[in-house]
Amino acid sequence: MSLVRVHNFSISLDGFGTGEGQSLENPFGHAGHRLNTWMFDTRFGREMMGQEGGGRGADDAFTQRWEPGIGAEIMGANKFGPPGWQDDADWKGWWGPNPPFHTPTYVLTHRPRPSIEMEGGTTFHFLDTTPEEALAVAREAAAGADVRIGGGPTVVRDFVAAGLVDLLHVVQVPIVLGRGVRLWDGLEAFDEAYDVETVSTPSGVTHLTFARKA
């Protein structure tokens, strides 16, 4: 059976996966780039931005697991665009003509639209359905490969709460955001079903890897 995986999901010390006030100018709201600077400093992050260089240490090792073996992604409406993107018929995501997903990518929204085929193998499909049904669709498209749950925090939380996630990689950044969308709400004791490994890296972040117990 293919796995359902979450990678490189950054949160603050107080558990916020995004700040308050998400907008076109500030995709992470008042958090700005603070949740992601650790990733921008890795080779993986630089490649994502079309740049060279970046660290090749532990942070990079974690980030590089994001792509291999993935056959489809599921993301939430708030990852695909700023509030109100559903009113913009031309909105095709944040990522330009060639998004980094390179697989079928399912966007959960209550206002679905026709699929959009992008360059490089990414096709955005829009679904108004439950986590279970979205996963069934994505899993069939992945054809034996794994399915990545791409975020944001609400979607990751919903899939974890539904017991659908096999591997959850969370990166805790040592800042207190105070406001935004929390990852852990409603997940009391979910960790009991997982083996957890924790490691801090020289950048100051802490990688938490939850692997579902056999």
Add this chain to the structure above:
Amino acid sequence: MSLVRVHNFSISLDGFGTGEGQSLENPFGHAGHRLNTWMFDTRFGREMMGQEGGGRGADDAFTQRWEPGIGAEIMGANKFGPPGWQDDADWKGWWGPNPPFHTPTYVLTHRPRPSIEMEGGTTFHFLDTTPEEALAVAREAAAGADVRIGGGPTVVRDFVAAGLVDLLHVVQVPIVLGRGVRLWDGLEAFDEAYDVETVSTPSGVTHLTFARKA
């Protein structure tokens, strides 16, 4: 100037410093011992319980900083006793006749009572006052030594929010409690005034050390 220090303060991944439903039988509420097992496994923790053995690695190194150089402690009412202890004239804390503090120890409560002198140098004093005023009293009693803020989460949070804490050592346990009293509420961006160092240890916990910037 003497320092104000917090040591060995355990929280869950979702930031709870104690669980819900604190009582005589369950001082940490539904959290049980889960926030503190890492400490019970250290030499420091075993000595606290009057036992031998325990690990001598990184967790123990952190815990051992709790006592040296401390001249007074300030704690909250909910650390001193279970809900309602103010109605029990004989309540003298959880710790038996010889508490581990061995200094003047100030309990913040809206219902102060006469001081209680215990064995081993601990005297409990009861204050109904602000963090600033309590610190002034404790600092004078400490006579040049440091003052420890002993918890619970509400008291640590209040002292951090008031800008009074110089060293904050938090230990994050990789469990999701879901309910209880949160440490980080109201502390948005407090970390900007601190240098933070993060290290995970083989027990699976993560030590966060916030040292106030010079």
